[in-house]
Amino acid sequence: MSNGAMGQTSGIVTRRYKHGSIVYFENDKSEYIYILKGGRVILTSLKVDTGEEVKEEIKPGEFFGVKSSLGKYPREETAQTIGETVLLVLTLADFERLVLQNVNVVRKMLRIFSNQLRRIGKSQREVLGESESINPAEELFKIGEYYYKVGRVQQAQYAYKRYMEYYPDGKYSGPSMQRIRAIESGSTGGGDDFPPVGPAAPPSPPVRGDENVDFTDFSIDDEKPAAAAPSRSPLDDFGVDAASSSPLASEMDDFFSEGKSVDFDGDPFNGGDMNGKGGKGVAENFYAAMSKFSQEDYAGALALYSRILEVHNLKNDSEAKIFEKAHFEIGRCYLKLGKFTEALTAFSNMIKKFPSSENVKNALFHMGVVYESVKKADKAAAYYNRVIPMEPRDSINKLAAKRLKAIENG
Amino acid sequence: MFLDSQLFDKFGVEYSPNDIIFCEYEPGNEFYFIQNGRVKIVKIINNTEKTLDILEVGDVFGEMAILEEQPRSASAIAMDHVKLLRFRRENFDALLQGNPQLAYKLLIIFSKRIYDAKRRLMILLLEEPQIKVMDVMCMLSEQDPHLDLQEAITLRVTMQEVANWAGMQIVDVQKILSHLNQLGKIELFNDRIVVKNIRDFQRMVSSRRKNMFS
Structure with a gap:
């Protein structure tokens, strides 16, 4: 890694790096702070909300590695040199001394930090669905x-x-x-409402029916897409799946079974939450299906999700929620299996049946993916266009925008 | 925070228990250092007051006001008799010039805040509620460097706090925690959660997270 001479000047160490050296890796723990003296340094990190790789070049004279050193947490990026590079390496004590002599540096850093904090705060509010346009x-x-x-x-x-x-x-x-x-005058509160206070949140935009799903136009026979192989869908390239192949999937399986029933209502006196149909609980089937899906056993997952759809006496909210989610997941299974017509039907059924579900946006997005898989770019684009403005803004909106851009760029 | 005592003469303010120091949505151009007492940071979410944090001596709050005036994102309420140093944005530069050690402290505070905020965002971005809850426990375990993660660990956290971190309703968190309790993965107490094998949670969360974007 750091091959090169160490020079000692005024307590601060100068270190020389060859081209391509790693100054530190993401997740390393270290208290050193660096200043770029000569050459180039690139910081590479992943955006937490999209998984995108971000590269940032450090300008000569700039610090890096500051936040993680000060906050005593692991490095959030990997720092690599380009060409012969010279760095000043500071300990926290060196840095403190330097800072105390130059408050302007601190002011500049505080500004950068504050902007970062604000950006993260904004992302948090987006994820939590808190509106930006409040008064x-x-x-x-x-x-x-x-x-x-x-x-x-x-x-x-x-x-x-x-x-x-x-x-x-x-x-x-x-x-x-x-x-x-x-x-x-001594009121203790609890009075009536003032009528003029507006609604707490704007109602979510009505979901249009599935008028855009044109099954007559959707034939996978007329243009056998290469994507028909079950394990390959455009999703693989940009990953919307929460779960896919993982050696830990079986662990997940163990975790959620352990020979006990999975009852998220957690009534310890109720024993197993069985629905009397096949002896397996809704939640239990759901987690088993999730696990199968994560092990790429899509047919197995599909069978389990389908079993949930046959249940007619849902016990409580949590089962109702699972019931709804299973409708969506069935579409994902079909998509993975390359059964695009079935996938489309499943997603559109889900939207019809649960028009106000939080999974509607995701279903619309996946319908775009289905159309993309069968090379119907204009249809896919139409779905992505519908997804992009939908609230709450989250990673799905971004993925839709990314897919749309990819389509438009051919 | 050990700042000059003269600072208190110039910038000191005091509050009685239950006094609001600042209120969510009011414009903010001051930030505070706690010299004495505790301050509760709360937010009204879905018509319920949620406690986001309880701050103590040495903590800073309202620091987002340092650079620009923005509506406060939460309210600060005095829990005890509280003594604070209050700084205005306008004299922030002068304050820094005169107190470089304060500048350094602020850098540290911001670094930690950014990390915590990012870590929380990572929790919020997870799709499945039970994985979110597990990740809250992972995050809490990371905050204490003295924990031996190979053993059962004790996290000082209530269900409500877990719900706040995960951005979830407490009823949903309760279901998940009781389920984990039933499975013997955790032991639930009123004021704490004992996690039997936090490594297990970490593995599951990171496998989920990796697959989110891969």
Whole structure:
């Protein structure tokens, strides 16, 4: 790795690297911080939300390895040199000394860190489905309302007063003043709603029916696609599957069976949560299917998922959820098996049956993949286009955008 | 945080228990260091107040306000009689010049926050609820470098906290935890969870994560 002379100047070590040397690997633990003195260094990391590889070049004079050293956590990227490269290697103590002499460096780093933190925060909110287009004024008033209703008037008072301070002419200034006066006159909260407060979240866009699924136009006989081999679908190239081949899959299997029934309602007195049909519980079948899928036994997974669909007396919400998810997973199994017509039918059935399911977007996305598998690029594009604007934005939206771009670029 | 005591004369503020220090969605241009007492960071989610964090002496909060004015993403409420140092964005530069050690502390705090935030994002991105719950336990185990991961480990965490980390409803978390409890994978207590084999969880989570994008 680091082959080269070490030079000692003013406590800080200078180290020379040959072309292609690894300064450190992702997940290494080390407290060293580096400054690029000459040559080039490339940092390679994976984006946590998309798995994309990101390369960043360090400019001469810049630091790297700072965050993981300061935070005492493993390196998040791999640092590699290009050409003959010279680095200054600092210990935390060196770095601290340097920083204390040059506050501007810190200010610059804080700015970078703060932006990173904000970006991660934004991704978190996206994943959690928290809307970006909120109106802070209205939300501030709602916070007051929350505390007022639960009788925590002191905290309600704070929110109303802040509202009045920042938005004296705002939509809720009247109601806020009323609340403030009520609290001052000894109200203990819990009052009625003010009608003008808007809906908490916009209703999710209605899912169109499957009018776009044109089965007459969908024949896999007229153009036998090369993708018909069961283990090869475009999905393999960009991986939407939570599970695929893994030596750990069997471990998963063991984990979720252990000779006991899988009952996510966790009633210890209920014993096995059997549905009386074939003796196996819905949850148990689901996890067994998941495990089969992860071992690439798609036919086996399909059989187990199909068994779930035959259950008519679902016991509780968690079974209902599994029931719904099984509809989706059946489509994925067919897709993996190269049975594209069946896959399409399964996804479109799922959407029809559960139009408000959180899996609708994923199903639409997979329908795009099916069309892509049978070389119907325009149809695939239409599905990806539908997926891209759908809330909540998550990795599926990004994958759809990526696939669409790939189609458009031929 | 051991800052000059003169700083308190200039920037010190005090709060009584249950006082709101700042409120979710109000504009923020100040950040705080805790000198004394505890501060609860809360957020109203689905009409329930959720505690995101409890901060103690030496902790900093509201630090996102350092660079630009943005609505607060959570509320800060005093739990005890609290003494704080309050800094405004406008005099942040002057503050740094006069207190480079503060600048250094802030760098460390930000580094840790970024890592924690990224780690949480990794949990949230997992698809299956039970894997998310397992990963919360993995994350907690990573936070304590003294744990021997070959043995059963004790995590000081409540169900509610697990739910917060995983971005899930507590009822769903409860089902998963009771199930793991029944399987003998964990032992559930009111204030802690004993994980029998955290390596097992780590393997499953990382296999799932690898397959998410591969």
